[in-house]
Amino acid sequence: MAKKKGWKEIPIGGLIDKGGTAKEYNTGSWRTFKPIVDQSKCINCLQCWIYCPDSSVIVKDGKMEGFDYEHCKGCGICASICPVKCIKMERE
Amino acid sequence: MxxxxxxxxxxxxxxxxxxxxxxxxxxxxxxxxxxxxxxxxxxxxxxxxxxxxxxxxxxxxxxxxxxxxxxxxxxxxxxxxxxxxxxxxxxxxxxxxxxxxxxxxxxxxxxxxxxxxxxxxxxxxxxxxxxxxxxxxxxxxxxxxxxxxxxxxxxxxxxxxxxxxxxxxxxxxxxxxxxxxxxxxxxxxxxxxxxxxxxxxxxxxxxxxxxxxxxxxxxxxxxxxxxxxxxxxxxxxxxxxxxxxxxxxxxxxxxxxxxxxxxxxxxxxxxNRNHDLLEEYKLSDADIAIVATSSTAGTVKATIDELRKQGMKVGLLKPRFFRPFPKERFVKSLSNIKAIAVLDRSDSFSAQGGPWFSEIKAALYESKKQPLITNYIFGLGGRDIFPENIKKVYSDLEAIKKAGKVKSLVNYLGVRD
Structure with missing residues (x-):
């Protein structure tokens, strides 16, 4: 891991001087339960994508393709909202 | 007008x-x-x-x-x-x-x-x-x-x-x-x-x-x-x-x-002003001095004028900035004073005096000459401070100067016993 910057090198007051930096912050490590999707049962209703509070459901061409485990905190909302119950939460 | x-x-x-x-x-x-x-x-x-x-x-x-x-x-x-x-x-x-x-x-x-x-x-x-x-x-x-x-x-x-x-x-x-x-x-x-x-x-x-x-x-x-x-x-x-x-x-x-x-x-x-981090009033040749800020400094100045007429070598240091704390300026202004009273219009309830006192005393630790110093908590809740109160402080300082020691470090000025 790169050496963190010292107090003379960083913006003052805790300012973050650019946008979109949350992407660089790995919140996946907070997870206790991991969502696993059974693609064979998925109907691509995308309710999980709508409800995910962290944009961690990956959707491509209108199809649910899995999870961004770098950022998914394992809240389980996707599993709870899934109408066909194709998402299960597994302990890490 | x-x-x-x-x-x-x-x-x-x-x-x-x-x-x-x-x-x-x-x-x-x-x-x-x-x-x-x-x-x-x-x-x-x-x-x-x-x-x-x-x-x-x-x-x-x-x-x-x-x-x-x-x-x-x-x-x-x-x-x-x-x-x-x-x-x-x-x-x-x-x-x-x-x-x-x-x-x-x-x-x-x-x-x-x-x-x-x-x-x-x-x-x-x-x-x-x-x-x-x-x-x-x-x-x-x-x-x-x-x-x-x-x-x-x-x-x-x-x-x-x-x-x-x-x-x-x-x-x-x-x-x-x-x-x-x-x-x-x-x-x-x-x-x-x-x-x-x-x-x-x-x-x-x-x-x-x-x-x-x-x-x-x-x-x-x-x-x-x-x-x-x-x-x-x-x-x-x-x-x-x-x-x-x-x-x-x-x-x-x-x-x-x-x-x-x-x-x-x-x-x-x-x-056309003369602002500084702190202000000295008749301090350069003073033996004893009060440190007081805000409106009380005005009362102290008036009292000094009166006492100077009686030949007392009294002075005032009026700090203006508390943050940042101009430590070196305090050391410079107060090192040659024989006895100092710091007036605090608040108590820290620290059992060792008010905030000005604590910090000024700490600053003077770095002075080669460590003057005798005492603290007066005064004026809490708007209690008036009169020239008579200030005269009492200077008279206490005279006694401290003569005795060469401070008997009471933290005092309460103008409170009823």
Whole structure:
């Protein structure tokens, strides 16, 4: 891991001087339960994508393709909202 | 109107002579301390003022609101529902890049506490006149310094004003100090509740254009509202960077000790004044001295004049800035004094005296000559301080000087036994 910057090198007051930096912050490590999707049962209703509070459901061409485990905190909302119950939460 | 000046204008040491010379040409207007600060705010014309009224600060915001209503300033005035909201609005406004002010007293400052720290640590140069009032409880609306002394570790700059004229001038110069690119810290401009805030003095107002020219335009490097260059103010800051940001804050406060005198020098040159981090009054040849700030300094000066006529070598050191704390200046001014009394208008309840005393005593640890020093807590809850009280302190100091030792380190002046 790169050496963190010292107090003379960083913006003052805790300012973050650019946008979109949350992407660089790995919140996946907070997870206790991991969502696993059974693609064979998925109907691509995308309710999980709508409800995910962290944009961690990956959707491509209108199809649910899995999870961004770098950022998914394992809240389980996707599993709870899934109408066909194709998402299960597994302990890490 | 110059022939009939309030007496107060004549008793404040060196300024007397200057004031008398200027009287022929300078126009003086009768204003209270609160009105004088409101006039300063009118001249500064901040982009945003968010404030909530509280005695004895109310007249500042009341008078300023009138200026807004009368169209004399273009300021966006936000009448909020509490001081917590006032300071919160100020933080948002300052982060957006608006020159921002508010004002408060005592319990109002206490209610904004959480955001007071956030303003300083986010490095937003908000200027806040504080009319010093005893912090409850028991509830009391009169002067002491328990409110701003409680905030002494909040990271704000703090300047104390002896008179309404000083409160006016400090408010103007505080803008330049707070906004200085190497400081960027908020500043409290303190004056004594009722004693200064509600008493009328003859005030010399500087011309509007001269004030505007002196303070200049406020520019911010990163505006919260700059959509082309998005930034985040106030993100969570944990074990990995919080400490670094606090280290920056400490450095800014330390650096302010060098920069403030530079800004004051420019102010002095522009407005023909003599402001400094602290002020000595008949101190250079004094044997014994009092350290007192705000309105009490005026009472001490008048007492000194009287005692000097009786041949007593007495002097005063009036600190103006408490944050940053001008340690080296204290050492320089006080090292040759034989016995010193520090007057504190608040108690720290530390069992070792008030805040000025603790810090001045600590500063003098670095002096080769360590003068005898004692502390008087006085004036809590607006208890009057009279020349007789000051004479008692000087008489105690004479005894300490003769005995060569301090018998009682912390004393309470003007309280009934």
């Amino acid at each position: 110059c022939e009939h000046l309030p007496r107060e204008m004549h008793k404040n040491g060196k300024r007397i002579v200057e004031t008398e010379v200027k009287m022929a040409t300078q126009k003086l207007v009768p204003l209270t301390g609160d009105q004088a600060v409101a006039e300063a705010m009118r001249q500064i014309e901040p982009d945003v003022v968010a404030a909530y009224p509280i005695t004895p600060q109310t007249e500042i915001v009341m008078n300023f609101s009138q200026f807004v209503a009368d169209g004399k300033v273009q300021t966006e005035l936000i009448p909020v529902e509490s001081e917590h909201s006032a300071m919160s609005a100020c933080v948002g406004s300052a982060a957006a890049g608006a020159r921002t002010m508010t004002a408060t007293s005592a319990n109002g400052l206490a209610l904004m506490w959480e955001i007071v720290y956030i303003a300083a640590s986010t490095r937003l140069p908000i200027v806040m006149p504080v009319v010093n009032r005893a912090l409850s409880g028991p509830i009391n609306i009169h002067c002491d310094h328990s409110d701003t002394m409680g905030a002494r570790d909040s990271g704000w700059l703090q300047v104390f004003s002896e008179s309404a004229q000083e409160a006016y001038e400090n408010t103007i110069v505080a803008i330049r100090i707070a906004e200085h690119k190497k400081i960027l810290l908020p500043c409290m401009v303190c004056q004594d509740g009722f004693i200064t805030s509600h008493a009328v003095e003859g005030i010399e107002l500087f011309p509007d254009d001269k004030v505007k020219k002196f303070i200049g335009e406020y520019t911010i490097e990163h505006s919260l509202l700059d959509m082309d260059n998005p930034v985040t103010y106030g993100p969570i800051d944990l074990q990995d960077f919080y400490f670094e940001h606090k280290r920056q804050q400490a450095e800014a406060m330390k650096g302010a000790l060098t920069i403030i005198p530079e800004v004051l020098a420019e102010f002095n040159k522009t407005f």
